[in-house]
Amino acid sequence: MSSPLDLADARPGPAFTVTLDDREIEALPGQTVAAALWAAGVTSWRTTRGAGRPRGVFCGIGVCFDCLVTVNDRPNQRACLVPLAPGDVIRTQEGTGHDD
Amino acid sequence: MTDRPHLAVIGAGPAGLAATLAAAARGLRVTLVDSAAEAGGQFYRQPAAELRARRPQALHHQWRVWERLRDDLRAHLRAGTVRHLTDHHVWLVERRPTDFVVHALLGPEQEDPATVRADAVLLATGGYEQVLPFPGWTLPGVVTAGGAQAMLKGTLVVPGRTAVVAGTGPLLLPVATGLAAAGVEVAALVESAGARAFARHLRPLVSQPGKLAEGALYAAQLARRRVRPLFRHTVVEAHGTERVEAVTVAALDAAGRVRPGTRRRIACDSLAVSHGMLAHTDLAESLGCRLDGHVVHVDDEQRTDVPRVWAAGEATGIGGSALALIEGRIAGSSAAARLTGTEPDRAEWDTSLKSRRRLREFAAALDAVYRPPAHWSEQVTDETLVCRCEEVTAGAVRAAVDDLGAGDPRTVKLLTRAGMGWCQGRICGPAVAGLAGCRPTPSRRPFARPVPLGVLAQEPDHPTEEGPS
Ligand SMILES: Cc1cc2nc3c(=O)[nH]c(=O)nc-3n(C[C@H](O)[C@H](O)[C@H](O)COP(=O)(O)OP(=O)(O)OC[C@H]3O[C@@H](n4cnc5c(N)ncnc54)[C@H](O)[C@@H]3O)c2cc1C
Ligand code: FES
Numbered sequence: 001m002s003s004p005l006d007l008a009d010a011r012p013g014p015a016f017t018v019t020l021d022d023r024e025i026e027a028l029p030g031q032t033v034a035a036a037l038w039a040a041g042v043t044s045w046r047t048t049r050g051a052g053r054p055r056g057v058f059c060g061i062g063v064c065f066d067c068l069v070t071v072n073d074r075p076n077q078r079a080c081l082v083p084l085a086p087g088d089v090i091r092t093q094e095g096t097g098h099d100d
Numbered sequence: 101m102t103d104r105p106h107l108a109v110i111g112a113g114p115a116g117l118a119a120t121l122a123a124a125a126r127g128l129r130v131t132l133v134d135s136a137a138e139a140g141g142q143f144y145r146q147p148a149a150e151l152r153a154r155r156p157q158a159l160h161h162q163w164r165v166w167e168r169l170r171d172d173l174r175a176h177l178r179a180g181t182v183r184h185l186t187d188h189h190v191w192l193v194e195r196r197p198t199d200f201v202v203h204a205l206l207g208p209e210q211e212d213p214a215t216v217r218a219d220a221v222l223l224a225t226g227g228y229e230q231v232l233p234f235p236g237w238t239l240p241g242v243v244t245a246g247g248a249q250a251m252l253k254g255t256l257v258v259p260g261r262t263a264v265v266a267g268t269g270p271l272l273l274p275v276a277t278g279l280a281a282a283g284v285e286v287a288a289l290v291e292s293a294g295a296r297a298f299a300r301h302l303r304p305l306v307s308q309p310g311k312l313a314e315g316a317l318y319a320a321q322l323a324r325r326r327v328r329p330l331f332r333h334t335v336v337e338a339h340g341t342e343r344v345e346a347v348t349v350a351a352l353d354a355a356g357r358v359r360p361g362t363r364r365r366i367a368c369d370s371l372a373v374s375h376g377m378l379a380h381t382d383l384a385e386s387l388g389c390r391l392d393g394h395v396v397h398v399d400d401e402q403r404t405d406v407p408r409v410w411a412a413g414e415a416t417g418i419g420g421s422a423l424a425l426i427e428g429r430i431a432g433s434s435a436a437a438r439l440t441g442t443e444p445d446r447a448e449w450d451t452s453l454k455s456r457r458r459l460r461e462f463a464a465a466l467d468a469v470y471r472p473p474a475h476w477s478e479q480v481t482d483e484t485l486v487c488r489c490e491e492v493t494a495g496a497v498r499a500a501v502d503d504l505g506a507g508d509p510r511t512v513k514l515l516t517r518a519g520m521g522w523c524q525g526r527i528c529g530p531a532v533a534g535l536a537g538c539r540p541t542p543s544r545r546p547f548a549r550p551v552p553l554g555v556l557a558q559e560p561d562h563p564t565e566e567g568p569s
Pocket of ligand 2: 060064081
């Protein structure tokens with residue numbers, strides 16, 4: 001099966017590890033939080049304030065704020081915009097994120 | 101520093117790039133300000149440099165045009181005639197008696213402020229996608245078609261293994277083709293427009309054979325992968341609990357209503373959906389520029405009605421990258437001529453105006469063809485969320501209208517909180533208006549981006565950045 005990395009003939013540097021709620025996931029240099037999570041098969045990383053429903057990427061370009069996540073203890077970061085660095089600690093976010 | 105006039109161009113997509121190059125070539129100092137890490141905007145979005153893609157053109161159309169823009173930009177950057185500020189999210193352009201101050205927040209976290217002073221500004225802020233609600237549209241795995249494209253082009257990832265691409269508009273074809281090329285099984289391409297609508301607008305459509313050929317190329321690539329578009333069909337529901345697992349699609353009748361007995365379920369783990377594009381007009385609005393409906397009003401030279409403010413590309417009307425390029429070139433040339441007191445080259449100018457007219461006619465024809473189904477709101481159950489941020493249901497919006505007498509989106513907002521959340525109504529605006537049975541009104545947001553209170557409190561008096569030399 002072809003992958004987007006094959007299609008664009010991408011040769012990124014070595015993968016590094018970040019954590020999502022203590023689970024280790026691999027990320028590639030240049031990937032945003034959302035991209036690394038999608039690549040790991042994760043599509044939701046937040047629950048809404050009211051009904052506690054799961055959410056992830058919707059617009060992909062920073063407009064909708066559905067993809068909010070806590071990165072290195074800072075809540076309400078847009079996963080589709082924030083690039084990852086080795087060792088980053090990602091936490092799924094509940095509600096407003098202010099209890100994190 | 102020289103005394104050449106300084107133009108700030110906001111947005112480095114096709115329109116902003118073309119404007120920057122045209123203005124710089126004609127003697128202006130230009131600062132190009134964009135929120136992305138690299139130039140290109142939506143159409144020419146590039147994989148992040150660290151991904152070291154050797155064949156980024158595999159995800160692109162018209163790569164040559166991009167290469168030329170990129171090389172010209174680099175030459176100007178080296179010569180010092182253009183400065184490109186990446187990762188700068190502009191939240192306000194302030195108009196002062198003799199100049200403008202562009203206020204931005206830096207980096208993806210958008211907390212540190214920066215300002216740029218300029219003699220004139222050119223808004224090339226592009227647009228974003230419109231998605232009308234349907235049951236299940238808030239499930240993870242349901243993404244905007246352009247969002248799927250942006251994630252693919254920019255970070256080389258896909259939302260799942262099996263996707264349905266649905267809605268209406270010319271963007272669906274490249275998105276379906278791109279996902280399929282990247283290894284996703286495209287289970288269905290669902291387009292609500294029908295052949296009859298195309299037939300009614302044949303003349304302006306066939307006047308752009310290049311564009312039609314582009315569409316045909318995508319269609320052929322999809323056919324090779326056995327993806328046959330379902331015309332006059334719509335998604336009525338996305339199913340799933342933690343993420344989308346299937347969608348129900350149905351045929352539409354001539355009036356745009358779901359045909360009874362035509363529902364069918366298609367298994368998938370992602371749904372890329374789009375019902376057209378909306379212009380980013382916040383910066384123009386806060387500058388006091390007149391809007392025409394939902395787009396920034398411009399004259400023949402792409403000038404807004406505020407002196408020394410130009411606008412180009414999708415901010416002034418949705419029409420694709422070719423139109424954005426030509427509008428950008430016209431705007432940049434006009435700015436250079438007006439600010440340096442020279443005349444634009446007549447022959448070149450006339451050619452540009454002619455191409456713009458043709459491309460606008462083509463865009464208007466596409467716009468007439470690709471309309472969301474007329475009765476889309478009939479599929480929106482009362483339990484369906486309309487405002488994703490504040491979790492306001494269609495039932496609440498309907499109650500505000502039917503029981504409390506709300507007659508416009510603003511009143512609905514005050515009564516239900518629809519549009520008061522993080523995205524400031526950018527996503528739910530058209531749906532709220534549609535359900536309330538009124539025209540959407542410009543929302544008059546004070547700032548184009550959320551601004552930390554600390555930044556507002558300590559706004560510096562003096563610009564932190566000057567233009568290129
Ligand atoms: C998500 C998405 C994906 C798309 N993908 C395709 C595609 O694959 N093929 C296709 O034919 N068309 C695509 N389109 C349509 C596309 O928008 C146009 O064809 C074309 O890119 C318009 O050019 P533009 O220069 O007007 O705007 P854009 O290309 O949208 O460029 C606008 C630029 O302005 C910047 N910007 C906006 N607001 C601010 C701000 N406040 N501060 C700083 N910077 C700002 C943005 O980051 C962006 O770089 C897509 C649209 C969207 C929304
Ligand atoms: S997906 Fe919309 S802001 Fe990130």
